[in-house]
Amino acid sequence: MSFRTSSPAPRATSRFAGRLARLSWVDAVVAAAVLVLFYVVLQVGHGTTVRFSTDQSIKVDTDPAQLPYDAARSLLRMFIALAASLVFTFGYALAAAKSRRLERILIPALDILQSVPVLGFLTVAVSGFIALFPGSMLGLECASIFAIFTSQAWNMTFGFYQSLTSLPRELDELSRSFRFTRWMRFWKVELPSGMISLVWNGMLSFGGGWFFLVASEAISVNNKDYALPGVGSYAGAAIADGDLGKVGWAIITMAVMVIGVNFVFWRPLTAWAEKFKNEQSEAGEVQRSLVLDFLRRSNWPRVLGTALRPLGRALNRVGRVLGTDDRPLTVNGTRRRTGDVAFTVVAGGLILWGLFDLGRYLREQTGLGVFGEPLLLGLATLARVVVLVAAATVIWVPIGVKIGFSPRLTRIAQPVVQVLASFPANFLFPLAVWFFLKTGLSINIGGILLMALGAQWYILFNTIAGAMSIPSDLREAMDDLGVVGWQRWKRLILPGIFPAYVTGGITASGGAWNASIVAEVVTFGGTTLTATGLGAYIAKATAAGDFPHLLAGVAVMSLYVVGLNRLLWRRLYRLADTRFAL
């Protein structure tokens, strides 16, 4: 959420805190709606998988020479998912920002979707997409892309929605006073204003997407194994064979991909996005990129610019059909109220009907007692998450502060941590399992370590950013007054890093819940270790194709995540916003 030290992150914090008050019963309704949606997709997927009859599992070729091809396939999936997320972002965010009625449903829904364990979606998606493209690999491809998409889209959408609704007033007035077309408003005003947030959120989401790429390329659903050519399935096969050497190759390939994409794609993009900063003077510290500098020195931008100009003009002309950006000065009160009532009745009716049907389905299948077990198991996973966040805090906060206070260390450490954070931790699981087997460490404890492999970096990264944001004159003042040791931590450092730490904490805790689905059941070679917990419960239900239990597991995990966010993190956010904002 805040992988950087400047720009929209602070605003995101305050809006986040502000929304706390507005969300109440709307939340409950929307949570129900999401649950219903989930149930519908599941039903469709369930009904159609019956006809699916490709019984043979696809064999994965684990020759290291195959890796470049696999890497290319994986990358393609990542970028298609990114493009899909972008399209979704525009549609969803614009609908929410422009329609008062849709906004009331879409935004709380987004909030809940962010908290739902994405891996729970995966089986649903796989069955659904395979049914869509029977007998073709395309179904599997789509399912994998969908899994990555679900890990990317919410964050980007939320960021873009926020920049749409917080458009500076004078830019809104400029657009209306000069009678811009709706297309011009989007293309020349709204999109550029939201560009920085879009690029940064895209980069973060992309980093998180690797994890889901690995998890979605090789998956067993309904007791069948599916695999797509890709780095994730390669690693999966190597893990199944228990071949540590090949796992090593896969890890190296992954590292090259993560760093490479960062270097040739995201870095130039963030540097390019600097031009969309809405500030009136040249910034002191700007993002730089070797690749972008190189591109800018070449003739390509000019050539492309000239070539694309007619396209831009054509778009402009076509965009005129969307009409002028204008808001009627008078509103028909009666019509508006009638519309509101109709909208509420229809939306509420659909949700109620779905809830009723869901209850009937669960009662027929298993009885409503199905929620009991996951609720209990959730406590075990909750304990793991709490221990993880606490331990990561104790270890990484002092280190992060040390790094953040030293510009030299920051320059070295920041890109490294960024790569570590986006490196899919599930890649390293086999090594961990090997370690557990050697040392005899229980997976019930070891699961915490596995979950931490991915989640801990958010805390470190944000602590570094927080420490960097403490003004040096404050530090000098403390030196001057001789404030050292614990007093210095209590009075300056902890309050100073608090807002950034909260951002890191909420991301880490959300990531840990998600990771529990793959971390509580791990396999290496012929050995499978299973921990007691909600993650293992969901993983088991997934593998067995047991939809009622899967549904209950995912619903309960979402409940835990949302509950933890509301009861703990949101409050801390608000505190950070009101008390500790620098």
Place this chain on the structure above:
Amino acid sequence: MVLNTLRNLRSARHAVAPRAPRPADGEVLLETVGLTKAYAGADGELPVLGGIDLQVRAGEVVALLGKSGSGKSTLLRCLAGLVPPSSGAVSYRGTPLTGANPGTAMVFQTFALLPWLTVLQNVELGLEARGVPADARSRAARQAIDLIGLDGFESAYPKELSGGMRQRVGFARALVVEPDVLMMDEPFSALDVLTAENLRGELMELWESGQFPTRAIVLVTHNIEEAVLMADRIVVLGSRPYGTIRETFEVGLERPRDRDAPAFEELIDRVYRTMTGRVKETHGSGPSPVRAGQTPLPGRAEGIEPDRRTPANSPLPGASVDGLSGLAEMVAHRGGSCDLADLADDLGLEIDDVLPLVDALELLGFAVVTGDDLVLTDRGTTFAGADVRRSKEIFAAAAVDAPLVRLITTSLRQNPEAALRAGFFRDVLAHHYTSEQVTQQLETATDWGRYAELFGYDAEREEYRLDEGAAA
């Protein structure tokens, strides 16, 4: 008296080279009838503008002048069709507006340039919106850029420009669409004094030269001198209880206007008095703390007997303790009385900055305004000369009578726990103020109460608590 002066000014104007009439002189371009505007508050609608009847005719420059909170910017936005009026009508050339006004273009206080577009692209925006072909658009934009003195900057990005140059882009962008009425929302107030002066001068020269592609100008400003320099008509908006037209001045002065001309200074003084709500009539001789003979203005604190003041009818001015005691000391240095306009001028401040402090000194009984002069009372003189401890005591004695401070103090005294949530006072005030005003009122009351050691405020728990010393 006013009429006489006006007549004199008018005849003077006609005697000296009448300027060529602008095309279609006198046609009513914009008109409001019974325009009101209210925003939703915590307790129903809160009026911002009340019953505005205004006409803007071709060939004239109209200045909307008022303090902050007088609704002048809202009025401009109603005229531009950007903000819907609550009641009444706005029409452009006789046609009621249904959306953004097609005959106006806006110049913004903060420039509102798109930082990702070059100067040329920014200027072209309005034409692009109309679907003008690229060549014609570029040609027209370059002409406007030339006219406004920006040539050479076409391919620059806004952040490379100085503030003055940026506002020139704002002007070029508005002029290139040749609107009937140019709307200017405090266009010079974000610029430094010299730049503003220069740009104002150039703009008025252009307007006089007849090359100006618009037929009328509406200017929003809080700067009296700017209004008198530029406008043909000054509409003074009053802010309490809500924005209404307090008075309209015709400015018959010939352009370019001479700041040192007696007529110019005289007009500034008259507008100043209208704006501050103080009538220039000195009863008796010398400063007198008793405000006899002054016309009480509804809604103004000093117009209401001290014991009838309530937090509703006498809002606290947005003045900090530091600010108001600074002003008191300054006046004391000048012998206990000084001309307000001179004072603001010497400090390089706008009227907006000084007036809340003046209002605060009056409310506390530290000073009175007689005519154009601010005169310290005995109490004020002692306050200005006292050391910190003593000045706190004097301040406390005075502040406890300020309506909202008194309300908080007495409520706390009557409360058995001597503590009350800020929400309580918020609710009380919400019936009379917008939520921003409520925040400002409570901030000022908190500042005063804390300094006076009447009560404390715990920002974390949002709770007022009686100060131990004051509880006794």
